[in-house]
Amino acid sequence: MNIQQTPLERRRFLGGVLAAAVLVPLGGSLASCAGGGGGTTSGPSGTVSDANPFGMADNSTIDAVIFKGGYGIDYATFAGDLVQKNHAGTTAKVAASTNIAQELQPRFVGGNPPDLIDDSGANLIGINTILSQLEDLNSVVNAKNLEGKVIKDTLYPGVLAPGTFGDKLASINYVLTVFAVWYSASLFEQNGWKVPKTWDEMLALGEKAKGQGKYLFCWGKEAATYYLELAIASAIKEGGDDVRLALDNLKENCWSHPAMQSVLAGMEKIVKAGYMKPGGSGTAFTAAQAQWIHDESAVLYPSGSWIENEMKDQTLAGFKLTGAPAPTVTSGSKFPYEALHSAAAEAYIVPSQAKNVAGGKEMLRTMLSKDAATNFAKNQLASTIVKGTIPEDGFGSTALVSQTKMLDAAGKNIFTWGFVDVYGMNKDLLVVWNTFLDGKSDVATLTSDMQKITDKVRNDSSVSKVEVK
Amino acid sequence: MSLLGTSVPPAGTAPAGGTRRRSKWSFDRISFIAVFLGVPLAVYLIFVVSPFVQAFYYSMTDWSGFTQKMNFTGLANYGRLFSDDIFMKAMGNNILLALALPAVTIVLSLVLASLVTVGGSSRGQVKGLRNSSFYRVVSFFPYVIPAIIIGIMWGQIYDPSNGLLNGILTAAGLEQFRSFAWLGSENTAMAASMFVIIWGFVGFYMVLFVAAIKGIPAELFEAARIDGAGRFRTATSITIPLIRDNIQTAYIYMGILALDAFVYMVALNPGGGPNNSTLVMSQQLFSTAFNKGQFGLACAMGVVLAIITLAFSALVFLVNKLTGGSKDTQ
Structure with a gap:
């Protein structure tokens, strides 16, 4: 056999294959530019009646x-x-x-x-x-x-x-989710503590907790924005719907609203006084929540009402999980203290x-x-x-009972907002909130960082905006 | 065809050879090409090349990922990427990882590999430290654990309040580490994350280098020793030049891993770490695609990542060649 010529031939063959390899997908990609065929769907329909108001087809x-x-x-x-x-x-x-x-x-x-x-x-x-x-x-x-x-x-x-x-x-x-500041009713009863209704009272409670070797709050790195939720809820209660609409519509300087600024200042005092359990920015949020609901090394935790289910296995016996609305800044807030962030x-x-x-x-x-x-x-x-x-007894759950009570007390004063989730901003906001809660930035830095994140979405023409009224 | 082929025909086969050459596309040959070249090539084209090309096309559209509609936007996505400070930060972090991780991992695993192969007693045969096979097995353990478990495990070890690391440090009297957030401080988060990746891979590359070193004839080490070379000199003048190709391969593999690093970073700091100090491009790609519904932009990120990876490999090859690496293979 002619051994000498084979390498050359093989090379030529491979060269041809390579050329084909480049050409084939090019053709394919051009074809795929057309995209799939869209189709209007109007499925089979049945008769519309009171028992079938949308006209669902039989046997579908x-x-x-x-x-x-x-x-x-x-x-x-x-x-x-x-x-x-x-x-x-x-x-x-x-x-x-x-x-x-x-x-x-x-x-x-x-x-x-x-x-x-x-x-x-x-x-x-x-x-x-x-x-x-x-x-x-x-x-x-x-x-x-x-x-x-x-x-x-x-x-x-x-x-x-x-x-x-x-x-x-x-x-x-x-x-239904109620956002609240959650605590152990039994612990508060034991120490004769009252749930703080303003940020000043929060600070005072922080000192009392410190006396017991406990922190006021703790947080986890994936859940630092629970404090953002608390801040927004508190600011809306203080400053009214203006605050909510400015944020939801990503307005310029929406974070500089006086109500928002006074809430952040109240939080900063707590951070600077050392009432936040240190190390939260490196703690998994479930571990942080266990520090509060099991170890009781922190006394308050802001969260949605899912917290009861989420921490069921780790809740300290006799904890009596109870919720309270977000604090206001002053007693003259636009919404009453009982107003609630519920979504x-x-x-x-x-x-x-x-x-x-x-x-x-x-x-x-x-x-x-x-x-x-x-x-x-x-x-x-x-x-x-x-x-x-x-039912009255909340199926035996103190959290569920307090949730119903909070909702009844709030009446029509229920609000929510959507911009964080609608525009997928949570991830960016987490970063600046971890830094803030860690005591490594201040209100001015936090405000400008959050404004930057908001402005970026507003100025991005490829993101379609949802107007909130 | 070639004169050379016909000029030296093996005795007695000349006529048969002549006919065989004429029937170039025999069934034998076509079936061989179809099975050994056609099938793998088709698989490669369909599952590797075409997604690449498709992703490149999508990177020039504003596709949301959930419709069939998309508009061609040219290179606008790339313009957005390079003016996006968070993506640039992620790219910087990846480059930092690609510089630091392979270097540290390979130096460490080379040292360990030398110790267990040629670092033993200087009398008698060239051999490793005592019990070297035990060390070899033990150091391979981390590689057996899946990456996500390594990430979760180290996340627990680094926990500020109840973590093993701070427990040991405070027990040793270092009070400043009580509640110290290794993954939550900008100064330490990246280094702590890098440590985890290095911990996971040193054993593997050590085993790789051990195999390479075993391939070097023992006489070379013995000759070097007779000439009076110490262990360090042996390592730099005998071991490293002779396993240079393995080191190059290891460097590229580790670099590609560093440019990805997705699993480790997500497990340790899902949000990108303090001030995005551990955010990597693949994380940003994932959230842009699935959380923000901007698949076009995410595809552009993927293309940038692929280009950086190719450039990194080319750079390693080039450096190796310029420093005389190719001489050994020829």
Whole structure:
């Protein structure tokens, strides 16, 4: 055989292959520029009636993807079973996901998203990103529930605000969340402490706690922005809706509002006095929360009402977890002390491209009816946005009782805001808040850093803005 | 075809060879090409090259990631990246990692590899320290643990209040480390994170270098010793020049890991660390894509990351060549 010529030939062959390797994907990529074929979906529809207000087709399948976090997915399966019972022949497929964005992204691009999604968790899809692809759910809240009452009238006040974008109700957030400063009622009773209602009283309590070898607050690196939540809530109560609208609409100098500045100054005093447990910027937030709820080395912790469920296993026996509203700066605040930051979490969305839009809405309607909502409250020890599902004893939970009390006391004075989540700013804000709580910056630096983060979003023309009124 | 081929035909095969050459595309040959070249090439093109090209195209669009619609925006995303101070900070951190991690890891693992192979008693045969096989196994342990577990474990060790490290330091009387946040102070967060990565990889590269050193004939070490070379001189004049290619490979691998570093950084400081001091590009890419829904911009970040990685590899090759590395292989 002619050995000498083979290397040359092989080289030539490989050269040809290489050229092909470069050319083939180029052709492919040009073809892919066209993108997938979009399609308008108008699934088969059934007859509209009181029992079937959205005209779900007979014998159809509802495809629901539920975020599996602290609340699990059993409550959704429960609602799915109810739908199957009410509409014979219908199948409700309830699937769990812990990673909504990555798992569903290909389905959105491919034009076959699920009929109902619980868009929650650390990897949720920013609603702003898919806003134009979602159904307006006003039709759901204007429909009657299974008991024949209009759903809108059965909900707590303000709970639809987080899902409202302009005139569109893009998501119905199912679980009621109350943001509060949480403490151990038994510890406070023991020491004769009162819950501080202003930042000055906070500082005074900090000194008393120090006397017991305890800190006033502690924090974890992933949850430093819980203090941002506390600051915004406090500033809105002090300065009124102006503060909220300036922030939500990313206005210039929104962080320099006098109310916001006085709240931050109050916090800075606490930080500088050494009443924050040091080392928080290097502590995992669950570890920090355990320092408060188990070790009692800190006495207060700002958080949402999910804290009870989250720390269930580590809560000290006899802790008597209780919540109090965020403090104000002065007694002459625009909102009363009882005003509350309450929002709803677990955003349920129905994509317009889904095969069974009516089915997704029907399942949501079922979830918002008495049976399913009560089932949720009983098993998850948390309230849905549906009123009147929590009994007097809060199923034996002091936190749930205090949550209901706070809501009753607040009445109509309930507010929320969305800019941090809508524009995905939490990650950037965490950085500056860790530094602030660590005592390594001051109010002026924090203000200008936060303003920079806000300005960056406002000036980014590629981010579509949501106007809040 | 080539004269050389026909001029020296093996006896008795000349006619057969002639016919075989004419039937160039025999079934044998085509099936060989199809199986050994066609299939792997197709897999490579479909699963490696085409996503690359696609990502490059997406990097020039404003694709949100959740629709089929996108507008071509040219190089606007790249312009945004280079004027984004947080991304530039992340890039700086990656470059810092790519400079520091391979250097420290490779020096440490070379020292350890020399100790367990040629660092032993200077009498008799050239051998490693006593019990060297034990050290070799033990130092390989960290590599067996998955990266995410290493990250979580060290996150606990560095915990300011209940962590092992501060526990030991305060027990030793260093009171200033009570509640000291190793991962929460700008001065220490990066160094502490680097330490974790180095801890995880020294054992692996040590084993790699041990294998390379074992490939060097023992006579060379013996000859050097007879000439009066000490252990350090042996390492610099015999070991390193002879395993130079392994070092180059290790340097590139470790550099690529440093340019990624995603798992470690997310486990230790999910938010990017104090003042973004441990933020890396891949973290920023992830949050831009999935949290902010800006896949076009995220793809641009990926392209930048890929270019930096290629440049890094080219640089290592170039430095090695300029310092005379290629001589050994020829």
